[in-house]
Amino acid sequence: MNNQLKFIAKRCAFVLTFTGALVASRTAYSQVQMTPVRAIPKIVGRVVDENKKPIVGAVVSVKSNTKIATATNNSGEFILSPDKENEVLLIRNMGFQTQEIKLSHDIKLPLIIMLTSTTDQIDEVIVTGYTKRSKESYTGSASSFTGEDIRRVGNRNVLQSLQNLDPSFVLTENLSLGSNPNMLPDIQLRGQTGLDDVRGDFSGNPNLPLFILDGFEANLQKIYDLDMNRVASITILRDASAKAIYGSKAANGVLVIETLVPKEGKLRISYNGNLNVEAPDLTSYNLTNAREKLEVERQAGRYTSTQPMIQQFLSEQYNAILGDIARGVDTYWLSQPLRVGLGAKHGLYLEGGSADMRYGVDLNYNNLVGVMKGSKRDNIGGSVNLSYRSGKIIFRNILNLNFNKSVNSPYGTFSEYTRLNPYWSPTDEFGQTKKVLGEFRSTPSGNPTYYYNPLYNASLNTKDFSNYTEITENFYAEWQPTKDLRVTGRVGFTQNQNAAELFYPGDHTRFTEWTGDNFYRRGSYTMTDGKSTAVSSDIFANWTKQWGKNIVLVNGGGNMSALQSETHGMAAEGFLNNRVDFISFARQYALNGVPMGSENVQREVGILGSGSYAYDNRYLVDVSVRRNASSVFGANNRWGTFWSVGLGWNLHHEAFIKKLHIFDMLKVRGSIGTTGSQNFNPYQAMATYNFFTSSTYDNISGAYLSALANEDLRWQEKVDHNIGLDVNVLKRLNMRFDYYVSNTNNLLTDMTLPTSTGFSTYKENLGSLQNIGYEGTISYQAYRNAKTQSYISFFGSLAHNHNKITKISDGLKQLNREKDERTDNLTAPVIRYEEGQSISSIWAVPSLGIDPATGRELFRAKDGSTTYIWNPDDQVVAGVTDPKLRGTFGLNLEYRGWGFSTTFRYTLGQDYYNSTLVNRVENVNIAYNVDSRVFENTWLEPGDRTPFKRITVNPSQTRASTRFVQQKSDLTLSSLSAYYDFKWKNLKRYGLQNLKCSFFMNEAFVLSTVKVERGTDYPFARSFSFAVQTTF
């Protein structure tokens, strides 16, 4: 059965490849026939702009006979065979001045032709992943960044840098995991398009944009681990006109990333080295010291009793601690598991070759060291990039290999340390690490509560790591039969093999309460491994035609892809010996454990047609249609159609604007279209059976339906409306502004069923969500001097997004009820879904503050009455966590090789539920350390007017209350860099072509209107790095 499956998969996947191969062979044939030996030499050349960047798609023709023509390829290169000698070549490209070159016998080949642009803007190219479009003629909302841009605003990873460049691209701040190097960030592009994964319906983050790396889909991990130095450009596709070509996966936006194409020439070696320093940022912590802490405990009544016997006993415990403090015990626990992380990153790049055959070899090593002792992420990778041209055919191949190892700190989570009392000492009088830090008994006969030392665990052989090996092979073939037509075929293959291990020896403090029969079960070991394989291929044709003032571009083709992944694992227990750390030393498998495993198969096909038309470079139209089918959709809804229409008007080409001599660019554009998102469980739409594994019936192991299938299940559909404005004034002031309204329909939600159907819920496309927002960027070049290559430019950006649930299903209403009735994690507000409200709403009961008479919190009930009782029905929307405005600003400057640039990130007017105040001030468990604010602001006796309740021996549980909703505005110095480029020095004598030394500082500080503990499970870090770039 399975073999047959694989066979079908292979057959289908290879059809397109084979098609591509056939096309290739067809051209190979024609090559032989159509290039008879002639005396007139072929003209080989390269078309570049003023910055020596290649111009793609420039038309090169013979002046006397424009039928003999070709267009330049991705590297700006062309080959032309004139039919006569001493012809005149005509080189044209939109936005550039047309140039003529007289050919002669002794002309030096290859020709390097530099075109001068009509405006400064035109060299900007939008890479859609299928084609490259000049920005001037494009109607979509897209931003392009070069590798240089990306590297200037950060050196950690491309995602971090993008957030500093584009206001619509947001990495949501993770206050819990801080700067953990092994935490993949959560990304939103233009807000949330889907509901949070409340019941595990999604196979990943529902808001994750689609990543296209060198033409093929890539996952977040791959982009996170991508070597920044390999990046040539990144394009963010935001609106329907830009992204609809990616159909059912594009609703959350698309990031198109291209890596460097090797340059021809003699062998060049570039080296890039970074030394990174990560320093923990603990400024957000404000904990009590030993003496203060004991005082808090005393005030809370921990050492007070009405019974003299017990009072005596409690006083003894109090005095013992006081004695320790007097001896000088005041441990600063926060620093115990932390360090200054020293990491290094090296990259070596070799490139060269002839115009026909070029190569690029890249080797990189990145050792990312976190601030928690022992936590790190290592990447070692390499790639080989080859391209070969034969006549009208170009082949390109990229082979990439990456080894990753991620290790988590053996010190556990940071929160284990922030709660430890400062009056405990980590070591005993002999300097040995203690296992038990202290104990407490409330009565002489009571059971003691023990407090364990997490540092002790770090001295054991714990293991917590994962690793993966990924191999990617991408092959491209391009054939250009005529000057107007280009056919591209691509095949990509990625295989990822991963493993993870988690081991706690028996002596770990987590097992101390395992006694009796369970004693021998102490120690646990979990091992998992997995493999995923992705194959995709596509074939596309591009056709361009220009006549008179008309330019038409048509693009069509199809693609196919398949993804398969599986994981397996097992858990074992019983490791009593601290010296062994191998799974085979286990006493047994985990109690009642069975092997674990999961698997997933997804396939999809699509066909795409897109076209654009421009009249006189003034009136622009883009249209695209994509038909797309995926195995994750229900059988009745396999195929979806996605489309877009975009219109643009280049006002700066109109005579009445031209006359003003102000605008070098003034474009208005608008688009509308649909895309989908399908990040959901791959087998959700099918009726599937599971088997009873532990019982049989009449010697047969029975099968039962796992869920109610929805054969109509389909993608969430997003309809984007976008209008935008691009402005350039006097080549100095650059502005972009976009306004959008996006409606996500068919939200995938649970629908409550009458249980007489046999099931309580099933997945339905119900509900809709609306996102409205605007975003803008502005940059101004205040000073420019081409001779000294000096400039100063300022930039700024802003973005706003607001979402609203416009329709909701019964399933979600049911979910709200379930959440109100939950019994765990009571102190955090819940995410509730209600029509007309934002999905980022904070739901809380209106609070009237702390009653000075009783020290209890007073609430306002729905009917307006005052009550002490917290009732979930009284909850109101107390705020929305989306900021009113967010963005960046900063400046870039360079003067005679010295450069400086800085980026600030800001958010304004964000509502925020201050969980630090809830959990570390008000609901503190006084057995552990507390925020020093408990001192001033907690209620002690009648008449006290305080913001917080009384601290008691047993921690209270404050349910969601408007008392803790605060307005938050942040300012982050997200990047600061300074460099010196030795281009003004004569480096040749040292054998160097260039040399650049840089200094970076990332996330240097955060100013916030709200005081919260940032990085509770893993602290935030400031990073500094020194970098050297050179080419031999």
Place this chain on the structure above:
Amino acid sequence: MNMKYLYLIPLFFIAGALTSCDKWLDVEPNSQIKSSELFETEAGFKEALAGIYTLMTAEKLYGKDMQYGMLGVLSHEWSSFSANYNEDAAFEYGSATAEGRITNIWNGLYQAISNTNNLIKAIDAKERIFKGDNFKIIKGEAFALRAFLHFELVRLFGAAPTVDANKPAIPYVTEYSAKQTAQSSVNEVYSLILKDLQVAKDLLQVDPIFTGKEVTEMDDNGYLLNRQLHLNYYAVEALLARLYFNTGSYEKARIAANNVVNSAKFSFATQANMLAGIDFTGAPEHIFGLQINNLHQYANTYLSQEGTGIFSLNLTTLNTYYESNTSDYRYVYLFASGTGVNASNKYLRKYSEPNTQLLYYRNKSALLKLSEMYFILAGSNLLENKSVVEPLNKVRQARGVSAITVAPTDPTALYISEFRKEFFGEGQLFHLYKRMNRSAITGTDKDLVALKAYIFPIPVAEYEAANRNPNR
């Protein structure tokens, strides 16, 4: 060859690729089996059928609560049970614990129904893949199962037909789909059950238990060997007897019951086997019984003094039930005495591990058994004011009790008393009380009729999501 035509080849392949795509997109998971893939083979149908029976063996259904658990508590046959059944015992169906159990029964039975419907939907198209009579037998069983499961639901969630046959009851679901099925009245449900049973009966004419065809281990791995574990031909006949009896068609009930009794396919457990501790549930008398893998384990937990949440009797009550009759095999062999502080307690051994490795006697729990046919005969007589003595004596004598020779002064009381002895721990007594619509029962001072105790409320989730009419 003209080069021009080479262009056609890629086009041909693209066309080919797109047409075969729908099949290619139909992925088949490894970690679970697609319905369509399962029903490619006869084995798949057998697995799906076994799955339905396995679903019924859950603790919340016939593993415990629909046998000696909740239904035992509701009929007040136990003298002692775990405190979390206190609300059930007081018939407070709105309380969290009782409501939870009622919801579990509803959801569990409907889950089994939904699985049955998916099997029925698939089977007709696959008739050719079945060997021998398996198509008819499996399809017949599936229809019988659907009828049986709805019958169980209407017995709990519908009014007794003799009390109010027109009251809205349950939806009779015949489709695996998210579509909601309309609620039917008690009467309508019974006629739908009858319809399915008749379909089943026709199909099961080929059942070897009926035809007498010999089946050995060698035939299809002995698939048709253990017909008592399946809803076989006689189980359908017995269900018809139960249905006619419940709806007051006593003559039809008698015919059906006699068909089972006279088939001589079922016999009472022998004293020797009971004495030896080999046969506690009376394996040869099962017309239909479930094979519950954890039955003995559940019994250890809930029905022995070593367990927790124990159901037990005290000596006095047991003596009252069985009139201290030491010649009654059930009294003698089916109860164990406690030891130490539990010395005055009696524990039901019916579901305990038997003293044999023969699978025929292990892990079995009767859902329909021979003696019920005699009680239907007796009950029909009782309700038509005829003598109950003769059928009841059949059972009494089989259990070692002497025959009644004098006409009883209170035949109803006799009937109930004999019924309790026979079906102790099987959940049937509650159904008997319900059919009789008794407001007062032994063991409680509550008025069951006034409390509407005989009709479970439709679970909230169903009631709200489907806008059901009140069934009580």
